[in-house]
C-alpha cells in the first residue's frame with residue numbers, strides 16, 4: 278500500500294499559504310510506516326499543523342471504493358524552509374505518525390467533513406468544492422504514477438490549517454447529506 282497525497286486541491290487553502298492555484302493536481306508521497314490511527318498526536322515541539330483531508334482507498338479499476346477522514350500532519354516551519362530553498366518536503370510531511378487515518382466506509386461523492394479544535398470548527402470541506410473530483414485526481418495520478426488497488430490517496434485540505442499544541446483535542450467528522458457518519462478524536466501530547 279502506498280500513500281499518495283494531493284496538494285492545493287482547494288483554491289482557498291492554496292491562497293491562505295500564498296501558493297498559486299495549480300492548473301493540474303500536484304502529488305507527494307508519505308511512507309506506509311507513517312500511517313497511524315486517531316487517538317494521540319505528537320506535537321513535535323509545536324511545529325505540527327493539522328490538515329484534515331478526505332482519504333480514499335483505491336479499487337481494482339482505479340476508482341475510489343472506500344473513504345475516511347485523515348490528517349495530513351505537516352511540520353510547517355520545516356516545510357516553509359524547504360520550500361524557500363526549493364528542496365523536497367519529506368522531512369515536513371513524511372515523519373513518524375504524519376498520516377493519521379480513520380475507519381474505512383464505502384465511498385460516497387456527497388461526502389463533506391469538518392475538523393474541530395477544542396470544540397471550535399476550524400476546517401470544513403466537501404468533495405464538490407475541490408478543483409478536481411476524486412476520480413479525476415486518481416485518473417491524473419495514474420497517468421504517470423504506479424498506483425494500484427489498495428493504495429490510499431489524501432485528497433488535499435480546505436482552508437483553516439493551523440498549529441497544534443500540547444493539550445489540544447481535535448475531532449474529525451465525516452458527513453453525508455449533513456448526517457455525521459464517522460467521527461474520530463485525538464489528543465495532542
Ligand code: ZN
Nearest residue numbers: 328349433434
Ligand atoms: Zn495536505
